Amino acid sequence: MDAKRATIKDVAEAAGVGVATVSRVLSGGSASPRTRERVLAVAAQLDYRPSALGRNLRQRRTGGIGLLVPDLTDSFFGRLAEGVLACARSAGEPVVVGSTGDDPEQEAELIGMLLEQSVDRLIAVPSGDADAWGPALKAGMTVVFADRLPSEAPDDDEADLGTTADLMLLDGLTPAPAARSVDVPAVLADDRAGIRTAVRYLRGLGHRRIAFLGGPGHERRVAAFREAVGAPVDDELVVFATGSRDSAYAAASGLFQSRPDLTAVLAAGNVLGEAAVLAARELDLRVPRDVSLVMYDDVPWAELCAPPLTVIAQPARDIGYRAAELVLRAGGRRPRSVVLPTELIVRGSCGPRR
């Protein structure tokens, strides 16, 4: 019924040449026009497709690239993944996707699995500590981080001053401390500029008590927030949720209730923004009359929301695409990091301080 696939040996026999010749022809090596034609014809006729299994074993590496994201349900990571897939497809490379749930333990498990598969190129939105990536790097993996950097490892030696160098800067973008403890390239949105823009925008509307609603992996964003608002940061106005929607809602709701004096909220991601809208509505806070809202990350539904949400847009798809580019043409050379610009899109969720 299912005739077993033709192997390179079959092709060689049918063409009356050695297997080495077939391999060379198909890999673009040198061969006489005469034999090349014959081999190609026979291969086509036998519908021969080289088995990735044999090749992988021989060169001791799986072709494809790994992709680790916290949650494909989150629109941002969906877009990012789509970018990676697009780039990988154009290169003909398969991509193994894992969802970590923002859990360092699951992440480590998935890394182990990729290692076992001999996947040697990985693009990841890291959840674990910096030293969670030791195994992957030690195994010789080419890793590129996307969207985030791993949080600083809780290491004891403190000789860990971040080098701000090694960044390919696009015009006017603020440099980011890429690849601090672990020396790994990254593709990031310009969180610092984005957050600063948002804060300045809210400031310009008269807001003074601006809250920050963050989630896992938003360390860089909250740092940028602290920097943007300046010295006296009211710590009660900075709250964090875990990954789940429930947690985000709880955090938002708690924030609104504990600090009714806040006049604006900056949500650090789209599920947090969603939670903020929901919580505000539930508590009968009108947006933007009672409270202004800026969401980090633009999503299609932001426009459908009532009111339409003012957002900081990130090029999620591009982040994925460029990360894939980096990891693909990392020909031994360690690629440099990339920072992509964000954009403030003003819609209707921000008003003057009440």
Place this chain on the structure above:
Amino acid sequence: MDAKRATIKDVAEAAGVGVATVSRVLSGGSASPRTRERVLAVAAQLDYRPSALGRNLRQRRTGGIGLLVPDLTDSFFGRLAEGVLACARSAGEPVVVGSTGDDPEQEAELIGMLLEQSVDRLIAVPSGDADAWGPALKAGMTVVFADRLPSEAPDDDEADLGTTADLMLLDGLTPAPAARSVDVPAVLADDRAGIRTAVRYLRGLGHRRIAFLGGPGHERRVAAFREAVGAPVDDELVVFATGSRDSAYAAASGLFQSRPDLTAVLAAGNVLGEAAVLAARELDLRVPRDVSLVMYDDVPWAELCAPPLTVIAQPARDIGYRAAELVLRAGGRRPRSVVLPTELIVRGSCGPRR
């Protein structure tokens, strides 16, 4: 620097046994307690991890499972994928994901790539014709369709009466013609019942001119729609978009403009629903006063919309999870298809006929 990984040979030598014994111990074969313990200890000490490469080549199949979806950007497929990943992770299996863009050509290309990788288990949201799946099946792949069935192949011989059998029915669900031309199990939402429920709901509100806004792969839904509305179907009220958001918007906008007499719209997917809301707003049609709207597929933002959208919810994640279950424990036996229930969630986007 990066010490090469230990192989089974190293373990065998270090433990003073043969490689066969090591393989057996690690694969759960029989071995004396004494040697088993030794081997295990040595393996742990050497941090040995069996290489998937060698194993795959030996058994001529890649461990993992393939997943083909039209677009990870679409929340529905994101949730579906997350379900697949969850199940696969609990089984320790890697999953290779491809995004087809609802394009049969890209789909075929991705199938070819999976074939080349010797991935022998595939769960797919099909875009191509039924006979586009010939190669995969002929190669012995275990395929499970999710969310859709492939459209009928434009074949010449017409002896193609669908067998409605071979379906594992949950209580009260309508049977679906699973695996018609190609005999492949599937995990589907009960589109027929879901659409019927929506139509009946709108009917109950007095609506008579109900439009259907569909996209690629919604053949079963439009059929259910036609069946639910009964004999005289106004073909102008049934419009289709291609996959893109732009196309969806154009279709929705065109529909509203060409048929201002329609009083309700049933959008067959979340991006179509989004487009409908946008188009209605742009044309100054009030929802639900001027036009009622039901969206097939519930998404988080449906509640944030103005007005909140009445939807037919599908268990997207479960669909993915169950599909993965099917494809994983398909121990030679061909698994049966599964149909999962949908649910009408009434929010605020439907009103009585104006």
Place this chain on the structure above:
DNA sequence: CACTTTCGTGGATACGTTTTCAAGCATCTC
């Protein structure tokens, strides 16, 4: 005690490919 059965074990093989190596042959150079 002689015989059979069971069990634990290791050597050898095959999986399909890429790559190295040396050999064969034609062409070029002096």
Place this chain on the structure above:
DNA sequence: GAGATGCTTGAAAACGTATCCACGAAAGTG
């Protein structure tokens, strides 16, 4: 014409694993 040079080619060796098979010892049976 002899030697050097270039190109094409096929045999063979890996790559790391699972599994077949045969062998020996221990256990069971008469």
